[in-house]
Amino acid sequence: MLPGVVAQALATLYLITLLAVERQLLIIGLLGLAVIAVLGAYWLGWLDPVNRSFADREDVLGVLALVAACAVAAFFHDNHFLLLLIVTVVLYTVATLGLNIQFGYAGVLNFAGASFFGIGAYTSAVLNAHSAVPPLLVLLIGGLIAALVGSLLLLPVLRTRGHYAALVTIAFALLLKAFLEVNDVLGGPQGLQVKGMTIRGWAFNDNIELGNVELSFYMNYLVLSLALLAVAFILVRRLERSWIGLNLDALRLDETAASCFGLNIVRWKITAFTLGNFLIGIAGALFGMVGGFVAPNNYTFADSLILVSILLLGGVGSPWGSVVAAAIVIVVPEKLQTIQEYRFLLYAVMVIAVLLFRPEGLLPRPARNYFPGWRP
Amino acid sequence: MTRALKAAMAILAVAWLAAVVPAEAKDKVKVGFIGPLTGGVSANGLGGRNSADLAVRLRNADPKAKYEYELVVLDDECKPNVAVQAATKMAAERDIVAAATHYCSSTAIATVDVYHRFGLPVVVWGAVLPDITYRNKYPEVHRVNGTMINQNDTNAELLTKLGYKTFAVIHDTTDYGKGHNEYFSAALAKRGGKIVGTFGVGSDQQDFTAELTQIKALNPEVIYFGGLTPIGVRIRAQMDKLGIKAVFDGTSGIVSDAYIQGLGALAEGTLAFREGAPTDKLPGGKFFMEKYAAQKYDNPPEAYGAFAYAAMDLILDSIEKVGPDRRRVIEDMAKVENRDSIIGKITFDDHGQNTVSLITKYVVQDGKWVVWEDSEYASGKRKLPRQK
Amino acid sequence: MTPLLEARSLTRRFGGVVALGQLDLEVAPNEIIGLIGPNGSGKTTFFNVVTGIYRAEAGTVSFEGNDITRASPRAIYHAGISRTFQRSRLALPLSVFDNIMIGNYKRLNQGLWFNLMNRRGFKREFEASYRAARALIEVFEPWLAERMFEPVAGMTMINRRRIEICRALISQPKLLLLDEPSAGMTHDETTTLMDEILQVRAHARNLTIIIVEHEMGVIERITDRCVVLNFGLKIAEGPYRQIAADRQVQEAYLGVA
Amino acid sequence: MDIGLLAQHVMNGLMVGMMYALVAVGFTLFFGVLDVIQFAHGDVLTVGAFTALVTFLGVRAAGVGSGPILLSAMVVVSIFAVAALGMLIARYLVLPLRTAPALNTLLITLMLGTVLRESVRLFYPQGANPKPFPALLPTNSINIGNFNLRLDNTIMLAAGVMVIIGVELLLNRTKLGLAIRAVAQDEETARTMGINFLAIVLVAFAIGSGLAAFAGIMNGFYYNEVNFGMGLYLGVIGFAAAIIGGLGSIYGAILGGFLFAALQTVGTVALPFGSAYKDVFAFAVIIIFMAWRPTGLIQEKISERV
Numbered sequence A: 001m002l003p004g005v006v007a008q009a010l011a012t013l014y015l016i017t018l019l020a021v022e023r024q025l026l027i028i029g030l031l032g033l034a035v036i037a038v039l040g041a042y043w044l045g046w047l048d049p050v051n052r053s054f055a056d057r058e059d060v061l062g063v064l065a066l067v068a069a070c071a072v073a074a075f076f077h078d079n080h081f082l083l084l085l086i087v088t089v090v091l092y093t094v095a096t097l098g099l100n101i102q103f104g105y106a107g108v109l110n111f112a113g114a115s116f117f118g119i120g121a122y123t124s125a126v127l128n129a130h131s132a133v134p135p136l137l138v139l140l141i142g143g144l145i146a147a148l149v150g151s152l153l154l155l156p157v158l159r160t161r162g163h164y165a166a167l168v169t170i171a172f173a174l175l176l177k178a179f180l181e182v183n184d185v186l187g188g189p190q191g192l193q194v195k196g197m198t199i200r201g202w203a204f205n206d207n208i209e210l211g212n213v214e215l216s217f218y219m220n221y222l223v224l225s226l227a228l229l230a231v232a233f234i235l236v237r238r239l240e241r242s243w244i245g246l247n248l249d250a251l252r253l254d255e256t257a258a259s260c261f262g263l264n265i266v267r268w269k270i271t272a273f274t275l276g277n278f279l280i281g282i283a284g285a286l287f288g289m290v291g292g293f294v295a296p297n298n299y300t301f302a303d304s305l306i307l308v309s310i311l312l313l314g315g316v317g318s319p320w321g322s323v324v325a326a327a328i329v330i331v332v333p334e335k336l337q338t339i340q341e342y343r344f345l346l347y348a349v350m351v352i353a354v355l356l357f358r359p360e361g362l363l364p365r366p367a368r369n370y371f372p373g374w375r376p
Numbered sequence B: 001m002t003r004a005l006k007a008a009m010a011i012l013a014v015a016w017l018a019a020v021v022p023a024e025a026k027d028k029v030k031v032g033f034i035g036p037l038t039g040g041v042s043a044n045g046l047g048g049r050n051s052a053d054l055a056v057r058l059r060n061a062d063p064k065a066k067y068e069y070e071l072v073v074l075d076d077e078c079k080p081n082v083a084v085q086a087a088t089k090m091a092a093e094r095d096i097v098a099a100a101t102h103y104c105s106s107t108a109i110a111t112v113d114v115y116h117r118f119g120l121p122v123v124v125w126g127a128v129l130p131d132i133t134y135r136n137k138y139p140e141v142h143r144v145n146g147t148m149i150n151q152n153d154t155n156a157e158l159l160t161k162l163g164y165k166t167f168a169v170i171h172d173t174t175d176y177g178k179g180h181n182e183y184f185s186a187a188l189a190k191r192g193g194k195i196v197g198t199f200g201v202g203s204d205q206q207d208f209t210a211e212l213t214q215i216k217a218l219n220p221e222v223i224y225f226g227g228l229t230p231i232g233v234r235i236r237a238q239m240d241k242l243g244i245k246a247v248f249d250g251t252s253g254i255v256s257d258a259y260i261q262g263l264g265a266l267a268e269g270t271l272a273f274r275e276g277a278p279t280d281k282l283p284g285g286k287f288f289m290e291k292y293a294a295q296k297y298d299n300p301p302e303a304y305g306a307f308a309y310a311a312m313d314l315i316l317d318s319i320e321k322v323g324p325d326r327r328r329v330i331e332d333m334a335k336v337e338n339r340d341s342i343i344g345k346i347t348f349d350d351h352g353q354n355t356v357s358l359i360t361k362y363v364v365q366d367g368k369w370v371v372w373e374d375s376e377y378a379s380g381k382r383k384l385p386r387q388k
Numbered sequence C: 001m002t003p004l005l006e007a008r009s010l011t012r013r014f015g016g017v018v019a020l021g022q023l024d025l026e027v028a029p030n031e032i033i034g035l036i037g038p039n040g041s042g043k044t045t046f047f048n049v050v051t052g053i054y055r056a057e058a059g060t061v062s063f064e065g066n067d068i069t070r071a072s073p074r075a076i077y078h079a080g081i082s083r084t085f086q087r088s089r090l091a092l093p094l095s096v097f098d099n100i101m102i103g104n105y106k107r108l109n110q111g112l113w114f115n116l117m118n119r120r121g122f123k124r125e126f127e128a129s130y131r132a133a134r135a136l137i138e139v140f141e142p143w144l145a146e147r148m149f150e151p152v153a154g155m156t157m158i159n160r161r162r163i164e165i166c167r168a169l170i171s172q173p174k175l176l177l178l179d180e181p182s183a184g185m186t187h188d189e190t191t192t193l194m195d196e197i198l199q200v201r202a203h204a205r206n207l208t209i210i211i212v213e214h215e216m217g218v219i220e221r222i223t224d225r226c227v228v229l230n231f232g233l234k235i236a237e238g239p240y241r242q243i244a245a246d247r248q249v250q251e252a253y254l255g256v257a
Numbered sequence D: 001m002d003i004g005l006l007a008q009h010v011m012n013g014l015m016v017g018m019m020y021a022l023v024a025v026g027f028t029l030f031f032g033v034l035d036v037i038q039f040a041h042g043d044v045l046t047v048g049a050f051t052a053l054v055t056f057l058g059v060r061a062a063g064v065g066s067g068p069i070l071l072s073a074m075v076v077v078s079i080f081a082v083a084a085l086g087m088l089i090a091r092y093l094v095l096p097l098r099t100a101p102a103l104n105t106l107l108i109t110l111m112l113g114t115v116l117r118e119s120v121r122l123f124y125p126q127g128a129n130p131k132p133f134p135a136l137l138p139t140n141s142i143n144i145g146n147f148n149l150r151l152d153n154t155i156m157l158a159a160g161v162m163v164i165i166g167v168e169l170l171l172n173r174t175k176l177g178l179a180i181r182a183v184a185q186d187e188e189t190a191r192t193m194g195i196n197f198l199a200i201v202l203v204a205f206a207i208g209s210g211l212a213a214f215a216g217i218m219n220g221f222y223y224n225e226v227n228f229g230m231g232l233y234l235g236v237i238g239f240a241a242a243i244i245g246g247l248g249s250i251y252g253a254i255l256g257g258f259l260f261a262a263l264q265t266v267g268t269v270a271l272p273f274g275s276a277y278k279d280v281f282a283f284a285v286i287i288i289f290m291a292w293r294p295t296g297l298i299q300e301k302i303s304e305r306v
Helices: A002-020 A024-043 A047-056 A058-075 A080-105 A113-130 A135-152 A154-159 A162-182 A218-240 A243-253 A255-260 A265-291 A301-314 A319-335 A340-357 B003-020 B042-061 B080-092 B105-118 B148-161 B175-190 B209-218 B229-241 B257-267 B283-295 B305-322 B326-334 C043-050 C073-079 C096-102 C112-116 C119-140 C157-169 C187-203 C216-222 C240-245 C247-254 D003-034 D041-061 D067-097 D102-123 D151-173 D175-185 D187-192 D197-223 D230-245 D250-269 D275-292
Strands: A208-210 A213-215 B028-035 B068-075 B096-101 B122-124 B141-143 B166-172 B194-201 B222-226 B247-249 B271-275 B359-365 B368-371 C005-014 C017-027 C032-036 C058-063 C081-083 C175-179 C208-212 C225-230 C233-238 D141-144 D147-150
Touching (some): A002 A319, A047 A058, A058 A080, A058 A218, A080 A113, A080 A218, A080 A243, A080 A265, A080 B080, A113 A301, A135 A154, A154 A265, A162 A301, A162 D102, A162 D275, A218 A243, A218 A265, A218 A319, A218 C112, A243 A255, A243 A265, A243 C112, A255 C073, A301 A319, A301 D102, A319 A340, A340 D067, A340 D102, B028 B305, B042 B068, B042 B305, B068 B080, B080 B096, B096 B305, B096 B326, B105 B141, B122 B305, B148 B175, B148 B247, B148 B271, B148 B359, B166 B175, B166 B209, B175 B194, B194 B209, B194 D275, B209 D003, B209 D250, B209 D275, B222 B229, B229 B257, B229 D197, B247 B271, B283 B305, B305 B326, C032 C043, C032 C216, C043 C175, C073 C081, C081 C157, C096 C119, C096 C157, C119 C157, C157 C187, C187 C216, C208 C216, C216 C240, C225 C247, C233 C240, C240 C247, D003 D067, D003 D151, D003 D197, D003 D230, D041 D067, D067 D102, D102 D230, D147 D151, D151 D197, D151 D250, D175 D187, D175 D197, D187 D197, D197 D230
Parallel strands (some): B096 B122, B166 B194, C032 C225, C081 C175, C175 C208
Antiparallel strands (some): A208 A213, B271 B359, B359 B368, C005 C017
């Protein structure tokens, strides 16, 4: 278990430094350093013990990860922007976990991730503005609506396979954006403002006074998002480490064989697709409140691709991978502001490189381990 | 401690001062710029950034300036969510005193709350949606360019005066296009013009032949276009393909060199309207053009470069006046009245909106945007399509 | 007594080709039937029709007296028929245990709540299934029992066959369809595998087997009765010795002039 | 609606449909030989158009004034350059990922698309702005009521038809075409028949990309304007068209292309609530269509050995 702890500690320290540094040269240097360090550790075989300790004592390390996140947050307790950035990473991770259930396990393609994210966000925009529904409930409703709208696609998604299924979701992503733009009911292209969250008079959009220290109001959202992430993570883990996870794998790998052993293809595909959209929707609903603004342009096909590339970069089916990849995909371009208009170019090249040289992702999914540390 | 030591220290101190003061160490002050540096309208964003950058450079070159300024540039990709992040980053960075922000209306409207919350004084340099200044009454938010309302009144007035009666409207489905459609229709209705058809189009659409064929059947005298240069170019080109003879009547979104470069001869006779006096008409304008050229930027300033320059210049002025302090800058901005700038006199109303009464009418003549009044069209030497 | 499986004038064509023509077949409980015939004579098609992957164009299949002609693969599995495939169809990235559990679908609790929330209950079921799977695979190969949680991808052909057969057996079916278990294996390997199958059968009460096989040795050794197909038609039926002597069969299949 | 107007709509539909079809054929070719979607295809088209533009500027700068020479130079250079680009993509991005899941190929080509698009935007002088495309074809036109038939459009349409016929003949009448179809049918068998798999794949990608270049030039001449984003939209639509038609079938792709064009025209003309909704309409129809015909109009042969 020690290697895992050490790895986490190092990662945390590195993240803090990277976020703290502003000088572009230093940042570039740090990024290079990280690449070299990881490759080196890989070369020396130091990563295997880390993987093993994660396989055995995941529960403990998971808690530690939360602690680490809080440590980073505490370090930047009054830096609004960095906290917003971290919240973004956390919520994108949650969304990617949803995508992971759909594609990673059940093999159901979804190129409209951002759209379902957006549906969640719009839900919270509307509900916070026109109703007194308690915010936490709003999050759930956001998820439900996303799942509900998703179920409109069920028929085509169930009937199509592979690239044909891809087209269905792509078409949906384009359709939804176009619709939100031309239809003024939901604010049209201008979008809507989202009221911040208030739980029992605790306004999430006010800074927090602790004695003489002032914490950024984003701290509220960070705590909530981390809680959400923890729940989603555990859910996805249990899903994978149960007969359901097994069923999803089976139908992804060989539908015909699966059906010959009594597996109900339709039932499990629906379960995976709906559950995934539900998670994405919840994350979106919360992110809507964090950003305080929703507009069709936030949820384009391109944004869905970012979610998909997070999934692939991290390693399909590997939740820890999604966490790492989300951090990279969101933080790196943000820190590299000098390259301004060259950001996309660089980002695309990076993804291509990973796909070419490490197609199974940064942290490939290990064989299913029903109960970490369980020995017959 | 002994008198000798004191003396020594005193001498040292004096010596130090003597050494330092003449080498006038101006303290650094950070100012910000936000605009679309990537994506479809990045041409305007880059133009604006260069212009703001120019303002800062000239100020730093000026020996009388009290401070040395550093420009922090962020990209909003013309996407609200990205804009909110960028705005938060800029507003949260305490040592950025003020910023010139946003070309796209969708991003400006999305970020006003952020600036208000963090108390960062901003001057919008390109976005024309009225709500940006008028929806709330935020002391932090100002705008040097006018809103689309002013534009469309002048527009409708001119065309009806030229005797045109029937109009077809094409607008992109972003808030920019939709807003223009709304205000132009209203302005035209007041003056008895008739809109025979309205067509919303995607901001990344390539083919407009279907819409234009419809319009051809409706046979309007004028095609009003509310949108930005890229699709403006396409629509004008495809009008010609379908042999549609009508005035192409655009908005501030197409007042750009890119529009003329994109069309060549076809651009001739296109009308467009923009707030503020034409850059080259002003004492400062000529100066701006020369300086801009001198910097050898790889993009032209585009339609709103002058505004970006003016916005940044205004910011620098009040920092020079009241010092690098957000609150004081906001107070000073509230008092801006008849301030000279390269876009003419600037006066902020109680919403921080520059009450530019002046809207300049442009027409393309021989591959240049020419002010209507001194064009050969106004003098009657040339005629617009179907002009009586 | 009623036959376990009964096919009446079962017919299936592909384009013009007759894969199964008017096939009649009866399988009594506890029988081991050998289904033989040259390539493309309709053996695998018969399996696919029985297991509901292909639709029969005419005729009926009934299992324990119930008509299953139009039933879905799922229903047929739940009724108690399970099978192996000609070219192994294991889920390669998954572990040995996972692959066997795929075959155990109907005996596992598939409830959402049970799987996600009731971890204690799940652990009990998991450990029980582990013991069952282990017991089963130990009959075949103790070495595999030690590697229950390693991915199948790295395993040899014979071990994959074993796992596949375990996947088919774990749900304790009444009828097992073995589609060329010897394919891609050496003669000795085949022999061992057959011994193992017979052993399993000895353990499991009333397990009926239909086996498609080219290795005549195998057929001779383990089958009670053979059915010979040629171009989708049944050309002979009876104990191995008898059909081996059958002229027609020799011409069609054994290639003896 | 009067007949002239109808004719006009049909003509527009044909022009646009032709471009969609040319792009879709590329998608379906790639899928045929490798079972992959080459999503950078649209941006390859952009590269084709800009290559042609650069050639034009270059040759003219070299002092050549005559239209035909300029025209042929543009077509030849652009098509060959882009065909080469296509081969590079196949060799170094698509083939290496054959063992990985299909999604990886989809994503890597999508990213390549971004790279191409952004490169044009950043490295072509002022690439963010639309560029005028020369009009080298005779522009005389006749007006029949509301119908305005232009010579250049007619020429392009004819050229497009000929190109498609050419591809059709190539695939169905030549040894090369036979080899391509063999690979498409069953790779192993094709290999055992002594067909050089790699070569065939490269050729297929060359042809497909060449078609994209042609479509790009056509696009340029039709709109007299090219821009760095032109391929993005065309790519998605081409993909959609190929899918509607049924991946792997040339005829399906062509059919799909024209169908999609028709869909958009109808969406603009016939919808009561205005043209703004035409994309919503088009994509909604596609989703419904996919539910009805999960493998496209011309069913793809699924031969699953069990």
